[in-house]
Amino acid sequence: MKRELLEGALKERETAVFPAIAAIGGMVVPALVYMLFNYHDASAIDGWAIPAATDIAFAIGILSLLGDRVPVSLKVFLLALAIIDDLGVIIIIALFYSSELSTLALTIGFCMVAVLLVMNFMGVTRLLPYLLVGAVLWAAVLKSGVHATLAGVVLGLSIPLKGQGQQKSPLKTLEHDLHIFVALVILPVFAFANAGIALDSFSVGDLLHHVPTGAALGLFLGKPIGVFCFSWLAVKLKIAKLPADVDMKEIFGVAMLCGLGFTMSIFISSLAFGDANAQYDTYARIGVLIGSSLSAIVGYIVLSKTLPKNPAR
Template identity: 50%
Template sequence: MPIKRAYQTLSHFFATEIAGGICLFIAALLAMLMANSELRSAYAHFLHVPIGVVLGEQTFSLSLTHFINDGLMALFFLLVGLEIKRELVEGELSSRAQAMLPAVAAAGGMAGPALIYAFFNWDDSIAMRGWAIPTATDIAFSLGVLSLLGKRVPLALKVFLLAVAVIDDLGAIAIIAVFYTSDLSTVPLLLSLLIIVGLGTLNRYEVCSRTPYLLLGGILWVCVLQSGVHATLAGVAVAFTVPLRMTGNKKSPLPKLEHDLHTMVTFLILPLFAFANAGVNFSGLSPSVLLNPLPLGITMGLLAGKAIGITGTVWLMVKSGAATLPRDCSWLAMMGLSLLCGIGFTVSLFIGNLAFAEGNLDMVNFVKLGVIFGSSIAGVLGYLMLRFIALPSLSLDK
């Protein structure tokens, strides 16, 4: 039957690695089209629709954009935290030998872009707040582009890219916590710490139900939001307290929670984030605007910074004898993979919002331009290098 066949086709599509990246791309493209058409007023109005609750005489509300960036993205970081914990406990980062090379590569892949961004913006103290924007790697987009290459990609390359991206996310979490925290409010912060202790107690006694973790997590989010620490970090705190290894016949709640969150985050939250944050109005902008130090620093950071930082640190590790290249990986493949790590879309835009929350519209648009332009070029160059140069030469070597 046609309906059943269509359902099966859609189910197969949403199960693929590339599906999330395609949804992100469509949402970002739709935002840019609306921001540059007669619908721009409707688009702006939609993003400022208030969402909240009324409790007696107290009103708690956020604009739709802030609800997405501060609220729904907390669920994104909850998923990221769960993935990081699983990899650290029993995955590709569970041993020192497994984690060393991708950890060093991720560190290089964050330092390189930050240094290049600083090179272009050193004399502008306001622009320097955005030094961390090009340090991020978008897991959904980068794995989505890699999946376009199909079975010709060695498994070790996929594992290496995933490990680097996971560690990169851990670094982004640390950067947000340390460098993008505003003035702290003592009472909400203390309440947040008490709730985290409560979550830790649930973990200690191996509470299997995920409900108490999510309930306390919701309260924690409100307290963190009021404390001055960015609210999305509440998701990470909850993730690290959800137990993974259980004694006896108890079943861990982490895998099921991670699975359930994955679909919602991939096909709802991240596309909504892209739609709310990728709308750049190009009217009055000339191509020369990309030469402004801020977007240029982001673009070159994502391109050259990631490529040099990751490939360079891996080269140093291999030449020093401290590590070896991943199985079935060449230096050309490593360069192509490092270019894919330059797709920083989601987390880069997120950090850009934090860096210039109080900035003017021009600066925010500069961030969006740099992230979109740099991520697009990195994705295209990485794909082309792997597809036509690195992987064919790897096959010939065999």
């Protein structure tokens, strides 16, 4: 996120505002769709944030199947939207899916954040001090009752982008070193650990239950409606501009791909229900898989129909 803000897809105000507004719509409307189906159930309503997430890896993966027919500006729009979307979901997790708070642990955590900021301000560019302080921060946030995901966000934002003299970028170095481990180990383990569904007590009739229905329609309908309508309004009200070489039909196709919640949505389901309400967790996971699959298929079809067959080289 920091790299994109300083020198990447979100560097310019015009490029940041458009996907930011779209991301807000892509979180608010799906949550409202889910609540529409579950407002009468006090237990089910805890999963309101399940369809608010977008799985960056899968959305970009589907888009890449269309090859060079996809304008670079459209790829940047989806990537920026998904980055902002994920950051918003992480904040939601920290605020709404945290347990009882520990004052001592929170105090230690705030002290570690202050140390990170001081090191950044003083121009410390070695990674080891940041990682050591970050480890203490993570443990403190974990024990505080706030979801520890937030510690990673704070640590990532505190590490300098530029090194001293001829030194390589500390932030890019860490991102590069982590990439293989994350892609080949953490992401697959995360996906398999969170995507498991116990079907022994599940029947076809359960698909009509309000939890899987709310989760599936929140992703398949709420996401594209929220992303597209907020994007359209932003352009009409002249708050933002469409990316170069992109029209609203292609924005709608990308909006459909944003309904790919998968791993993040399933993760939120485990936080909202977990072992305390395993049946609803199973229902939500099935809804997420259905909504994500439909979004991927329809999004690919829409983009394949609207993108130029022979793009300019």
